[in-house]
Amino acid sequence: MEDGLVSEDDILLRSEKEFHDAAKRNDTNKMRELIGRGVHAKVKNKMNRKALHWAAGAGSLDALHLLLEYDTEVDDMDSFGMNALLLAAWFGHLQILQVLVSSGAKLNSENQKGQNLLHCAAQRGHIHILEFIMEDLEDVSLNRADKSGKTAFHLAAEHGQLEVTEFLIGMGCAHDLKDKEENTALHLAAKHGHTEVLQKILETGENTNERNIDGMTALHLAVDGGHDECVRLLLEARCNVNELTNRNMTALHFAAQHGFDRVAKLLVDAGVSLDSVDANHTSALHLAVFNNCYVIVKILIDAGCDLNIFDSRLQTALHIAAEHGRHNMAEMILIAGVNLRLLDKVQWSAAFKNMKHKSYFILPIFPLIQQGKTSLDVAARGNHVSIVDMIIRADRFYKWGQDNVNSECDALGRTLTFRQDHQPETQHIRAIIWKLATKYLKPGEWKRLAQHWRFTDAHIRAIEHQWTGTKSYKEHGHRMLLIWLHGLLIAGENPIKGLYEGLMGISRMDLAESVRQQANADPVSQKKCTTM
Numbered sequence: 001m002e003d004g005l006v007s008e009d010d011i012l013l014r015s016e017k018e019f020h021d022a023a024k025r026n027d028t029n030k031m032r033e034l035i036g037r038g039v040h041a042k043v044k045n046k047m048n049r050k051a052l053h054w055a056a057g058a059g060s061l062d063a064l065h066l067l068l069e070y071d072t073e074v075d076d077m078d079s080f081g082m083n084a085l086l087l088a089a090w091f092g093h094l095q096i097l098q099v100l101v102s103s104g105a106k107l108n109s110e111n112q113k114g115q116n117l118l119h120c121a122a123q124r125g126h127i128h129i130l131e132f133i134m135e136d137l138e139d140v141s142l143n144r145a146d147k148s149g150k151t152a153f154h155l156a157a158e159h160g161q162l163e164v165t166e167f168l169i170g171m172g173c174a175h176d177l178k179d180k181e182e183n184t185a186l187h188l189a190a191k192h193g194h195t196e197v198l199q200k201i202l203e204t205g206e207n208t209n210e211r212n213i214d215g216m217t218a219l220h221l222a223v224d225g226g227h228d229e230c231v232r233l234l235l236e237a238r239c240n241v242n243e244l245t246n247r248n249m250t251a252l253h254f255a256a257q258h259g260f261d262r263v264a265k266l267l268v269d270a271g272v273s274l275d276s277v278d279a280n281h282t283s284a285l286h287l288a289v290f291n292n293c294y295v296i297v298k299i300l301i302d303a304g305c306d307l308n309i310f311d312s313r314l315q316t317a318l319h320i321a322a323e324h325g326r327h328n329m330a331e332m333i334l335i336a337g338v339n340l341r342l343l344d345k346v347q348w349s350a351a352f353k354n355m356k357h358k359s360y361f362i363l364p365i366f367p368l369i370q371q372g373k374t375s376l377d378v379a380a381r382g383n384h385v386s387i388v389d390m391i392i393r394a395d396r397f398y399k400w401g402q403d404n405v406n407s408e409c410d411a412l413g414r415t416l417t418f419r420q421d422h423q424p425e426t427q428h429i430r431a432i433i434w435k436l437a438t439k440y441l442k443p444g445e446w447k448r449l450a451q452h453w454r455f456t457d458a459h460i461r462a463i464e465h466q467w468t469g470t471k472s473y474k475e476h477g478h479r480m481l482l483i484w485l486h487g488l489l490i491a492g493e494n495p496i497k498g499l500y501e502g503l504m505g506i507s508r509m510d511l512a513e514s515v516r517q518q519a520n521a522d523p524v525s526q527k528k529c530t531t532m
Contacts, residue, residue: 016043023051023067026060031067041070049078056084056100059093064100074105081111089117089133092126107137114147115155116140122152122168125161134171142173149179157185157201160194165201175204182212190218190234193227198234208239215246223251223267226260231267241272247279256287261295264288274305283309285317289329297329307338314345314372322379322387330379330387334394334418343372376458380465388466389479390418392459393486399454400491420482421489429495432518433485436499437478440511446477448506453484496520 012020019039022030031051035041044050052071055063064084068074077083085105088096097117101107110116118140121129130152133140143151153173156164165185169175178184183191186206189198198218202208209217219239222230231251235241242250252272255264264284268274277283285305288296297317301307310316315323318338321330376395379387397418421430437446450460463476484502488495496516503512 011046012043015039017045019043020045020049020051020054023055023060023063024058026055026058026063028062028066031063035070041067042073047079048076050076052076052084053078053082053087056093056096057087057091059088059091059096061095061099064096068099068103072103074100074103075109077109077111081113083109085109086111086115086117086120089120089126089129090124092121092124092129094128094132097129097132101137108139110146114145116144116146118142118144118152119146119150119155122161122164123155123159125156125159125164127163127167130164130167142168142171143177145177145179149181151177151185153177153185154179154183154188157194157197158188158192160189160192160197162194162196162200165197169200169204175201175206176210178210178212181214184210184218186210186218187212187216187221190227190230191221191225193222193225193230195227195229195233198222198230202233202237208234208237209243211243211245215244217243219243219251220245220249220254223260223263224254224258226258226263228260228262228266231263235266235270241267241270242276244276248276249278250276250284252276252284253278253282253287256284256293256296256300257291259288259291259293259296261293261299264296264299268299268303274300274303275309277309277311280312281309282311283317285309286311286315286320289317289320289326289333290324292324292326292329294328294332297332301332301336307333307336308342310342310344314343315378316342316375318375318391319344319373319378322375322384322391323382325382325384325387327384327386327390331390331418334390335416337398338375340374340376340391340395340398343374344378345372374458376462380462383466385466385479386420388462389420389483392455392462392483393418395459396455396483396487397490400487404491416490418486421486426485426489426495429485429499430482432499432515433481434478435518436511436515437481438474440514441474441477443473445506445508446473446480449477449502450480450484452502452505455480455483459483 010017015034015037016039019031019034022034042050050071052064052067052074055067074085075083082090085097085100086109088100108116117133118130121133145151151173153165153168153175156168176184184206186198186201186208187210189201211217217239219231219234219241220243222234244250250272252264252267255267275283285297285300285307288300307318308316316338318330318333321333373381376388376391379391447460463479466472466475468475485495488498500512500516503515
């Protein structure tokens with residue numbers, strides 16, 4: 001076969017590639033044959049790697065001895081700055097390393113990352129190489145840093161090499177040195193979730209609250225990576241659970257951001273500040289809702305977090321739930337009790353936004369400035385109908401609670417819900433409500449009923465925001481009646497009586513009597529309307 005190039009992507013001839021492969025598999029017979037055919041022992045591939053590199057990396061001792069007869073340039077580096085000595089340390093081939101040292105290899109050589117023998121062996125976990133380096137080689141600096149500022153100790157911690165970590169500690173390495181990102185070995189072990197290494201470093205008494213260039217402690221990094229056991233270790237070591245990053249983030253912010261609920265529970269149990277806000281005035285609750293982390297929202301609410309904190313957009317967590325249609329979270333927040341009157345950021349008119357030079361003295365000439373929105377407004381604007389209805393139910397429930405402070409009604413507790421009622425025992429009254437809204441109420445009458453029952457203008461606007469066509473009023477009326485029914489059931493009142501009185505209040509006596517008759521016709525109804 002013609003001895004052409006191996007491929008268009010390589011610069012080796014086929015015979016030269018065969019020579020490299022033979023060196024890798026320690027086939028000295030094939031190597032001698034190829035040398036006899038004129039193959040040069042120092043030939044390099046496109047990565048600037050020659051047979052000596054392959055033999056050293058593969059641990060091919062016989063091939064190495066043969067190559068040293070023809071190639072004495074043992075310090076040649078490939079495209080990554082790796083020479084034969086560094087490759088032997090990287091792959092853990094002690095005999096190769098010893099032969100190369102005896103052959104005069106440069107002991108202080110470094111690759112492109114500035115990593116020396118110690119760095120290469122440490123990150124790969126080759127303890128026998130490290131022992132040889134420290135015991136038999138001279139002038140090896142235990143704390144020498146590579147170009148990223150990492151020592152062998154940093155690299156061992158970063159790559160989870162427990163035995164190497166113990167060895168370097170025993171050799172007296174510095175524990176508190178920082179790399180160029182100002183990370184200590186403790187930071188790196190925590191960041192990558194190396195629990196056993198982290199435990200070993202903690203035993204040295206290392207400061208658990210050291211901050212890196214971003215102001216992050218080992219706890220922040222452990223939480224950011226979702227490493228539960230590392231978090232537990234650091235908390236047991238009494239680290240500051242409320243330490244802030246440069247952006248004022250606590251560890252809880254990171255847990256909420258990524259949805260790490262087990263980590264969040266550990267932090268809450270350790271006393272982390274529930275209501276701390278970051279540089280954007282965002283709390284962990286805001287982040288948990290935005291990232292749809294239901295379990296974390298529950299953990300925070302159960303722990304008593306402040307539901308009314310606003311972020312840089314002046315939005316509460318409920319605003320965010322309403323904006324993004326987070327139904328379950330919205331209900332959880334509503335049940336916990338939240339201020340429904342809070343407004344988000346003011347929306348300026350387009351004309352004002354486009355002005356190059358803004359001044360508050362000229363604001364009166366812009367009458368189209370829009371006021372901020374409540375969570376109800378936000379839900380309506382996003383067409384999240386079920387959330388709109390839940391918020392209105394909650395608002396009416398809060399008002400009922402204020403008016404009935406001494407009530408013995410058992411509406412509170414785990415049975416409380418602001419979702420649409422689907423109980424079998426209310427099926428008959430719901431059927432009546434459906435007929436009333438879709439067949440009998442005229443356009444506008446549902447609003448009169450709503451006003452009679454003290455629905456606010458904001459409630460009515462929010463319901464009316466939904467548009468399904470020219471007969472939208474039927475859907476609006478049905479939703480309003482179901483919301484009203486929810487309140488009556490909570491108050492323990494007779495819905496038939498309330499419906500009768502409401503229809504009488506808007507002068508629909510005909511409908512009032514018809515509804516009364518239909519309701520009383522139900523043989524299983526527990527609340528017949530006999531006296532109205």
